[in-house]
Amino acid sequence: MISLAGRDILHSWSKYVFTGVGLGLLIGVTLSMAGIYRGMVDDAQVLLRNSGADIWVVQQETLGPYAEPSSLRDDVYRSVLGLPGVADAANVTYLNMQIRHDERDVRVMAVGFEPGQPGEPPFLSAGRHIARNHYEVVADARTGFRLGERIRIRRQDHTVVGLTRRMVSSSGDPMVFLPLKDAQEAQFLKDNDAIVNERARTAANPALNRPGVPGLLDAIQASQTTSRSANAVLVRVASGWDSEQVAEGIRRWKHLEAFTRVQMEEILVSKLIETSARQIGTFLVILAIVSAAIVSFIIYTMTLGKIRELAVLKLIGTRNRTIAGMILQESLGLGLIGFVIGKTVATLWAPYFPKYVLLLPGDAIRGLVAVMLVCALASLVAIRAALKVDPATAIGG
Amino acid sequence: MATPAIEVAGLRKRYGEGEAAVDALKGVDMIIHPGEVVGLIGPSGSGKSTLLKCLGAVIEPSAGRMALAGQTIFDERWKIRDLRALRRDSIGFVFQAPYLIPFLDVTDNVALLPMLAGKPNHEARRQAMELLEALDVGHRAKASPSELSGGEQQRVAIARALVNRPPVILADEPTAPLDSERALNVIRILNRMAGQYQTAIIVVTHDEKIIPTFQRLYHIRDGRTFEEAGEGRSA
Amino acid sequence: MNTPKPRALILIALGLLMLGGFIFLMLRSGPLAPVRVTTATVVSAVLENSVFGVGVVEAERSYAIGPTIASRVQRVLVDVGDSVKAGQLLAEMDPVDLDERVAASQAAIARARHAVDVARAQLRDAEVRQDLAARNARRYASLGEQAFFSDAAVESKQQESQSALAVSSAARAQLEAARLDLERLGAERAAVEKLRANVRLHAPVAGVVTARDAEPGTTLVAGQSVLRMVDPTSVRIRTRIDQGRAGAIRNGQEALVVLRSRPGTPVPGKVARIEFNSDAVTEERIVQVGFDHLPGDFSLGELAEVTIATTRSEGVLAVPNAALHRQGDASGVWRVEDGTIRFVPVQLGETALDGRVVVLAGLREGERIVVHSERELRAEDSIKVVESLDGKQR
Incomplete structure (x- = not known):
């Protein structure tokens, strides 16, 4: 027995391919939508993975540093370092800001970190890591910055010494890594220079630097130095220790909030991007329904166009099974063509999205199964119409 | 006398019910022997098509009896369960238009029937080829139906009707779209094939040109048949 | 009969081509694709270590010039930017009654001098009288022995x-007292004159006036300044260096100073002093860096970026810091082994400012390591070595 579906497809292949391309673009949009959702989740996870931390220590009663603002004294890390099970602890700051570049503003998340400590970008795609503790930055390639370029962050010019990739905030802004002290200056305008300047200013003020009151100046300056802050302390847990156990110690003894990676992921994925994810999910469902409807219409129309041939086939004794199989195969074939084209275009256009689009092979397989299922369901209507064709119509009169 | 290829007695067909009922066939009797080519003529609305559909086992008669090659297929009700297999194996169809399957080439259009009957592809194609050669269209075996002329298409259609060696072929105005020379040619072919394969062929027509060629004619009027001896000889 | 038509063949070929392209695309992009990386060979190198810090231009010796007692400014002779010589009169305070007090003490001294003269005359008179009395007494005594005079007369004499x-004796003492009085008044006069002199403010060293804090008529308390000046030869950059990198700094090391006002032109200098105290809050050490030749125009308080060349290591194995990764507790690099990669923990030494890091152990010369990658590497990743990762993005 020859494959009637195969022969039909080969016969009207141009119609098939064009229909398949149209369907494929629709499937491509659907896959991209799923990719956008995956990308959002991945952005959140990348943020956590790239920070290299096991525990985030933040201001008490906050969900910082990503979901809520958090502010800590920047000497907190010293006391955290002293706790058992803590291998490394380092201050980090996070600040969303605009950086001017080539006549336009680039929205970035400026990350202040201590070189060699948690919070450092884990890999580079060009250049080198920061070697000076001032005025150098490593930027995500998506910012559009080039190696050696000088960018201005608040008051200081910084040189781009390294480029990295996939370093984005939970909202998808590319990251710019700069030394902690520069970042503190940018965020609080109270870096070391500011402190030293402030001291000189205080000392020059006769009201505060009175000849008759020794010790007053020292007291005032000591009080001014306490305004230095960081947003979080990243903790790396020593091997052999349980993150939750160490975090519990920090919560109990340091009176700070401490989140393990699992909890942080929960915060980011379920709290921060929940609404957007639901938005995309709803759209995805609608898109899937629309795709299914379109597939059924296409298959149905194609079947109606073959009514006479079907009548002849039935008249000369073709079985219902054969005819149903033919329509089902054509439907599945159309779905397959559409899926291949959809997956291809989704892969090709994914890099041009402003935010990360992650196309997982697992999603592609799920998509394939869904497309096949939808096509099979869609062909049911067409099969029903085909089986109702009266073979008598082939005989004139 | 040998077993008739087709034997019809008192066949009736009523469409609708009660007041609105229409009797399309009011008692049809036919006996056609293998190798005979018989004309079936009648004005429009006389019941030609209904009779053809009944004979083709496409619609169910209301009463009467039909037998195909000695086997009763209808006696007040269908005596055979698988009408599709019956149509496939025992009845050939030739239509006014050739109605070839556009997406199959000429060979496969013909070979489809033996394939549907379960024959292996190569055997089915061999049979098809044999018939196509016999009908002088063997050289177009690879062509797509749309590439053939009307006459060639009609010959392929005849080949398709014959390929399963059915005892009877129903031809519904097979010459309508053809000019008289080609029409006569088709009738010649039908006659030849009927002789060659011992198939009974019923040709429904109102083509005046070919009516004289039939050995026997059945007139149908108001749902009844009247037999008339034809004047023609097989060509 | 089994040979399909040429068109079918072409279509099948096209379909296969498309499927092949699809599979190719799936393998070249997305999670299944090999990771593009750049590599480097571990070589023995000369490492010029240096440390970087931000500093402020300051004069180490600066002088605040003001009165020692509360007084009013009478006149100021110099202005900001003037160069002054050592000892030059810069400003004068209002002396108020000091001149009168000097005159008074001068008069008192004159009077005391007269008193000394009087005492001296009186002493001379007393001495003459005593001499006469002594001679009379001796004569009466010898004549008395000869009984010319009565005993009573002798005793009287x-x-x-x-x-x-x-x-x-009394007269001598009086003279001494008058003389001491004179001395006291002399000292008092000297003291008042000193006070008078202090009202004049002189330059302690040669230098430049940097500030003029008070104008004539202003009343100042002791300790407030009229003028401030610096010694330009003592200009230093007070540089703050991260404690973690300050260990290799020694006195006399070469330094390059980039003043904020002239970003393109580094000025050579040397480490002049490493302060003993660190800033505990900012975790930075203070290093004083002096200019080799004082640049013509600079401003005190100007920000400067200082790079100090510390040590020079020869024949060390160095890798780019971009090649370093962390896995668990270990730092290491991805070593390329026949197209696959393996994480090798290494022991690290110092970092140079050009981003190279000394590897003390874990690698051998000539081994190839991954420097840049498209994404974070995992041991099971396959890699594709390229020249540069610029441009294309996944």
């Missing part, structure tokens, strides 16, 4: 002589 002696 004796008593007279004694009395004259006492008077002369």
